[in-house]
Every structure is written in structure tokens, then in C-alpha cells.
Amino acid sequence: MNSLQGKVIVITGGAGGIGEATARMAHAQGASVVITDREAGPVEAIAESLGERAVGLAVDVTRREDNERMTATAVEKFGRLDAAFLNAGIEGEVGPFDSRTDEAWNKVLDVNVHGVRYGVEAAIPAMRKAGGGSIVITSSVAGLRGAAGLSPYVSSKHAVVGMMRCLAAELGADGIRVNTLNPGPVDNRMMRSIEDQAKPGHGDEVHEMFASRIPLGRYVTNEECAAMAVMLFSDAAGGCNGNTYLVDGGYCAQ
Numbered sequence: 206m207n208s209l210q211g212k213v214i215v216i217t218g219g220a221g222g223i224g225e226a227t228a229r230m231a232h233a234q235g236a237s238v239v240i241t242d243r244e245a246g247p248v249e250a251i252a253e254s255l256g257e258r259a260v261g262l263a264v265d266v267t268r269r270e271d272n273e274r275m276t277a278t279a280v281e282k283f284g285r286l287d288a289a290f291l292n293a294g295i296e297g298e299v300g301p302f303d304s305r306t307d308e309a310w311n312k313v314l315d316v317n318v319h320g321v322r323y324g325v326e327a328a329i330p331a332m333r334k335a336g337g338g339s340i341v342i343t344s345s346v347a348g349l350r351g352a353a354g355l356s357p358y359v360s361s362k363h364a365v366v367g368m369m370r371c372l373a374a375e376l377g378a379d380g381i382r383v384n385t386l387n388p389g390p391v392d393n394r395m396m397r398s399i400e401d402q403a404k405p406g407h408g409d410e411v412h413e414m415f416a417s418r419i420p421l422g423r424y425v426t427n428e429e430c431a432a433m434a435v436m437l438f439s440d441a442a443g444g445c446n447g448n449t450y451l452v453d454g455g456y457c458a459q
């Protein structure tokens with residue numbers, strides 16, 4: 206299936222679990238991809254392994270000018286911009302609400318909220334020029350539910366759901382659809398970090414505890430998240446605007 210034939214997509218956090226899986230799946234479905242992350246090496250290697258229609262670029266999402274360079278690269282190399290996957294994120298430190306420093310809060314909000322804002326701002330002019338587009342922001346089940354010990358992260362993921370809803374209302378008239386991808390626990394580095402921080406030396410116990418709360422009995426995979434993102438980029442999702450798209454194994458159904 207080539208559901209993304211001819212589309213040009215920028216991806217942040219492209220060296221991470223969900224970002225790389227999405228870059229590979231979008232490319233396999235015919236898209237041209239600008240794959241970005243903090244360091245050039247890993248994303249350049251992914252782009253090289255994909256061959257044509259792929260570029261790797263160092264982008265720190267907390268820098269407005271980096272986001273603008275990302276969009277400009279898509280237009281320069283591939284002629285247009287159809288979709289933006291604003292997916293870079295950090296989990297921050299796990300701990301009680303009243304033990305979080307200003308620095309810990311700001312670090313998470315800078316990447317997970319302002320990083321998304323800059324990405325959207327950079328994408329809008331190019332998408333208007335293209336006659337429309339699809340913006341997919343990676344939120345989380347933590348954007349819809351609370352979680353003890355993860356207040357900056359949970360707050361940041363709720364914030365981008367609010368941002369998405371405002372954007373969907375504002376940009377619909379331009380043909381720009383805006384949605385969030387809301388994964389449950391994913392079997393990858395970020396969850397491993399949260400598990401190890403929650404119970405140092407016993408992360409596997411935390412993993413079992415989280416998995417037991419998921420109706421499917423397991424974490425979801427990077428590829429399962431990627432499949433939802435790819436669907437939201439595609440014209441098949443033409444009616445999808447302003448919503449949260451869960452890939453959570455049924456976690457939020459309870």
C-alpha cells in the first residue's frame with residue numbers, strides 16, 4: 206500500500222523508538238521524510254538506510270530557528286510540506302510533586318510543550334502554501350489521565366491536547382488537520398527509564414505492574430504507534446481533526 210505517495214513529512218524525535226518506526230513506515234508508504242533529532246548522526250544513518258526520499262537533520266525542538274530550518278529543508282529538498290509529526294519528548298525525572306525544581310519543570314515543558322509550539326508555527330506557512338496538511342502531535346495516555354510521580358510530564362502531555370484542540374479549531378478553514386497520537390506504555394527506552402526511576406533496580410516489577418493494568422496484558426509497540434501516525438498523515442484520515450487517537454491496548458477503556 207502506498208497511502209502516502211508524494212507526501213512530504215517532517216518528523217521530530219526521529220531517532221527515538223516511535224519516531225524511527227514512523228519514519229520507516231511513512232517512507233515505505235511512499236512519503237519523502239525529513240527525519241530530525243537532537244544529534245545528526247543517528248538520523249543521518251536512518252535516512253541513509255532508507256535511501257532516496259529521506260534526509261536526516263539535527264534539530265533541537267526547543268530552538269525556534271531549528272524548527273524553521275526543518276520546514277525549509279522539506280520545501281528545499283522535496284518541494285512542499287504535507288505533514289508534521291511533532292513527536293520529540295522527554296520523560297523528565299520521576300518523583301513527588303513537591304520535590305520538583307523549577308529547572309525540572311522547565312526542562313520538560315520546554316521540550317514537550319514549547320518544542321511542539323515552535324514546530325507548529327514553523328509548519329503553518331508551508332502547509333497553507335500546499336493547500337492544507339496534517340499535524341500529528343505525540344501526546345500520551347498521560348495527556349488524558351493523571352499518574353503519580355510524573356507531574357511535569359503529565360502536565361506537558363495535557364497541554365499539547367489543549368493546544369491541538371485550539372489549532373484544530375483555528376486551522377480547519379485552511380485544510381490543516383491537527384490531532385494527537387496518545388500512546389499507552391510503549392515497549393521502548395522511555396518506559397524503561399520511567400520504570401527504573403520509579404523503583405531503582407526493580408524496573409521489571411514496575412513493568413509487570415503497568416502491563417497487568419492493560420487489557421491486552423502488554424505494552425504497545427513502536428510500530429503500532431507508527432501505524433496510527435501514518436493513518437493520520439494520509440488522505441484516508443481526511444475527516445479526522447481535533448481528536449485524540451489512543452494506541453493503548455485498552456488502558457483508558459477502564
Ligand SMILES: NC(=O)c1ccc[n+]([C@@H]2O[C@H](COP(=O)([O-])OP(=O)(O)OC[C@H]3O[C@@H](n4cnc5c(N)ncnc54)[C@H](O)[C@@H]3O)[C@@H](O)[C@H]2O)c1
Nearest residue numbers: 218220221222223243265266292293294345388390391395
Ligand atoms: N514510550 C512511551 O511509553 C510513550 C508513551 C506515550 C507517549 N510517548 C511519547 O512519544 C514520543 C516519542 O517518544 P519515544 O517513546 O519514542 O521515546 P524516545 O526517548 O525513544 O524518543 C524521544 C526522542 O526525542 C528526542 N528529543 C528529546 N529532546 C529533544 C529535543 N530538545 N530536540 C529534538 N529531539 C529531542 C530524543 O533524542 C529521542 O530520540 C514522546 O513525545 C513521548 O513522550 C511515549
